[in-house]
Amino acid sequence: MGEEEKLEQQEEKIVMGGKADQIVNCQRCGKEIKVQDGHSFETEDGKEVYVCNDCIAQINQALEEETKNPNIFGALLLGLIAGIVCGLVWYFVVTMSNTEYAILTILMGWFIGSAVCKGAGNKKGMRLQIIAALLTAITLVLSELFIGLNFIASDPEVNMTISQLFLGSIFTGDIFNLLWEVIKNAGPIGLLIWGFGLFWAYSIPRPTKI
Numbered sequence: 001m002g003e004e005e006k007l008e009q010q011e012e013k014i015v016m017g018g019k020a021d022q023i024v025n026c027q028r029c030g031k032e033i034k035v036q037d038g039h040s041f042e043t044e045d046g047k048e049v050y051v052c053n054d055c056i057a058q059i060n061q062a063l064e065e066e067t068k069n070p071n072i073f074g075a076l077l078l079g080l081i082a083g084i085v086c087g088l089v090w091y092f093v094v095t096m097s098n099t100e101y102a103i104l105t106i107l108m109g110w111f112i113g114s115a116v117c118k119g120a121g122n123k124k125g126m127r128l129q130i131i132a133a134l135l136t137a138i139t140l141v142l143s144e145l146f147i148g149l150n151f152i153a154s155d156p157e158v159n160m161t162i163s164q165l166f167l168g169s170i171f172t173g174d175i176f177n178l179l180w181e182v183i184k185n186a187g188p189i190g191l192l193i194w195g196f197g198l199f200w201a202y203s204i205p206r207p208t209k210i
Contacts, residue, residue: 026052028059067207070123075131078119082112083139090143095150100190105140105197112136113204120205128205136201140194144182 022035027049038050051059086108094100113132120128149165152158160168169175186194 024050026050026055028052028055063208066123067125068123070120070125070128072120072127072131074119074121075116075123075128076119076135079112079116079131079135082115083135086111086136087139087143087146090140091146091150094143094147100193102193102196105193106200108139109136109197109200109202110204112139113201116201117205124205124207126207129202132201132205133198136197137194140197141179141182144186145178148178148182148185 023032024035024038025031026033026038027041028051031052031054033050033052035050038052039056040048040050042048090104090108093104109132112135116128116132116135117124146162146166149162153160153162153165158165166175169178183191
């Protein structure tokens with residue numbers, strides 16, 4: 001090993017050692033700490049910030065509380081109410097414009113996901129992510145089912161209302177076949193649009209990470 005390489009390694013160690021003893025301020029509470037006594041994080045703009053041990057403990061405790069003992073019943077109830085509201089909006093928009101808008105599915109996912117979190121007691125977690133995504137999927141499929149029944153009922157030769165068609169499909173056992181037809185008829189573009197809503201619904205209750 002040459003002398004220049006040895007000097008470069010020694011210089012690197014000195015710089016690292018000097019940085020370890022460098023005094024910085026905790027990004028959260030402002031307390032002065034040594035670099036070696038804190039936790040470093042890199043921001044989105046590439047800036048390095050430091051957080052003291054006390055603040056890290058508080059953050060970890062808050063993150064643990066965020067996912068602890070969620071109110072599942074409340075999440076289901078408020079999420080269901082949000083799903084009904086979103087389903088009605090989706091139904092009227094699509095039947096009036098004959099167009100499916102991706103932005104509406106995103107808003108639907110956000111609204112249902114937020115309602116699930118709120119109903120759970122402002123909690124987050126994997127269970128709530130699954131609930132939000134399932135409620136959004138059910139809302140989309142049922143809304144599309146009623147949209148299809150609306151077009152069938154609008155046929156002058158079909159002397160039945162939407163509710164009669166829906167109840168009739170339940171009593172005859174055709175409801176599952178109709179739901180499957182709805183999913184198939186959505187096509188790749190329709191399923192992609194639905195995917196936006198499912199993604200947001202699943203993302204909203206995602207636990208916070210530092």
